[in-house]
Amino acid sequence: MNPRVALGGALVACVAASLLAGIAGGLLRVGIALPVAADAPWLTRAALSHAALMMCGFMGTVISIERAVAFKHAGAWLAPLSSGLAALALLADAPQLAALLFVLGSGVFVTVNVLLLRKQPAAHTALLLASAVAWFTGNVLLALGASSTAVLPWWFAFLVVTIAAERLEMTRLMRRRPGAQLALHLVLALLAWGAALSALAPRAGGVLFGAALCALSGWLLAFDIARRTVRAEGLSRYMAVCLLSGYVWLAIAGVAWACTALGLGARDIALHALGLGFIVSMIMGHAPVILPAVTRVKLQWGNFFYLPLAALHLSLIERLAAGSFNFQLRAQGALFNALAIALFAATAVGAALAWRQRHGPRRVTSTRP
Template sequence: MKNLVFIILPLALLTAVLGILAGLFRIGWNGPLAVSHLAMYHGIFMTGGFLGTLISLERVVAFKKKIAWAAPLLMGLSLPTFLLGEPSAALILLLTGALGYLLISISIYLNHNHKGNLFLVIGALFQLLALGVFYWLYSYPMAMAAWFLSFLFTIIGERLHLSSFLPVSRRQFWILYIAAGVAVVGTALYHFFSALPASLGFAAVALWLLKNDLIKVVYPKRGFYKYLGVSLTAGYVWLLLFALLSALPSKSPWHYDAVVHSFFAGFILNMILAHGPIIFPAILGVQGKPFHNAMYVALVLLNLSNLCRIMADMYQIPVVRKWSGLFSGLAFLGFVLVMAVLMLRLRFNFRVQKTLVS
């Protein structure tokens, strides 16, 4: 069944490419008419088709039951279904895959009672909720709150797993639980009360991660671990900025764009750049952590271009928003290309070593 990786992962990455192209159309770039109609699916491509498929694939690789592979496969197959002009069927595939991922996450938590697994279950639940809201209402703004919570809890869960060796006190964990709870309750009250409670919750989580994650451990190191510390720090700073932007009273489309992209292009993409050398070898069964200093180019370009986009949104400068969006997309695609080359080199070196030993 692991051969399905070579079907599912390309589908996820192709969805990301088309999602980026759709986003570029939305901010004013021209493209082929055959593809430009996908602009309306930019958000669902990135949140469901790409991130949803990638996250569920990562979990399934370590799961023993073969039926679990259906979850990321269904989510990945949403892309050709969208391209065939069947958005309702594509959304049902995403919903079914998300339900499967939730059941897998619950099963893993019941068998391995780890704090990180609990956060991953909650993240999976909010992913299913977000897709359900989008399916019924076809509204990004109405579904976006659940997506924020889904990926927040997923990142927390992943970080708790990867930094479980750190000495974090019970008191600090309770602070994290309270901060995450405030984010959930505040988000639920957003349309009825104020954005401030949710913003305080997200900000508290960002500050907790900056204090308790392994950033201070990896900064003195070199190579991949230094890069990991820089990219994690950038992601958590973006999460803090997202919280601050969310607290502003403005309801303009420009402000909405700044809030959404401070979270996804800032926080989430930095997390992907940080975890890429960990996730992709685990998915593909390749030993080692691929790293090259060229990855810093993508990291710097992503953060500078996204900062320009946020400033362009705040001051309503369309041309800067247009170009910054292009460079953010190029930064992510450049990172994927570098990762692909490094992964091929790792696999080739492993095969050569295996041949010499045998």
């Protein structure tokens, strides 16, 4: 078998296993078990490792794949391969091996980003390196046995700073007010400071981290190009709707994160307004552009992409608003969250098939949007 085909198949399997197990584990955490696997040992492990599977096994591997495609060097593929195998190790009840593989993968990822920054010195590539360092830091803390209070802010910082860097790159030609880019860097520095402080002083660190999330939401709402493209048509408007709605969830997550640090019962809101409301909205918005660039398979745009987006936001409202007062509604909202993600995956597959049927088996030639 062609080594590239074998590697691609292995990575797809790791990504799929991480996502499916992470979702299944998340559902179990709110009392919903899959009937076909209710007694499976891996399901309990998936529930215990829900955050690691979703943020490192799934998102970390996907982002590493995108960066390896951009870097165009065989060694860069060690990062996604390591993080993907780490997810499988978690499911196989080998947490120490998984932690070491996460450290290895994120360490390689930092090296790749250092080399990319040397090749393309720019503000957004510097932020991408900072995000890689955040992921590596969180993984080292995991390997050292640190608590989730110390690890989770670094993992979220990895994803949040990655998104901020991508938005900075995609809007680099926009005119901004003087000091706007400096303000962004200051906000992200506060985010890193909050993550670091969370291990030593969880109350102060959590408040600072939440405040930085709110400030980042304000920056994005003020300066992102989505404010203009929301008045466009077709794919541009869809992406803008995804982005702007995600920025609102980012602000909600920031407030909830600070409230949680102060002892109020807003942990589920903090984690999932950020993880689902913000990050998954960004995935839905960027997927029609990023997926063709990475997989060379083009998607046929259509208004049907709005269906999973609407399902995600409505299910989040049920889970985080109504679910704050009723555990059954919270569990039902979590189930609908999972169905919204499944609907988006089905929509993407359907869009790829529709493009192929309309245009034939031609492939995308560009590597970046």
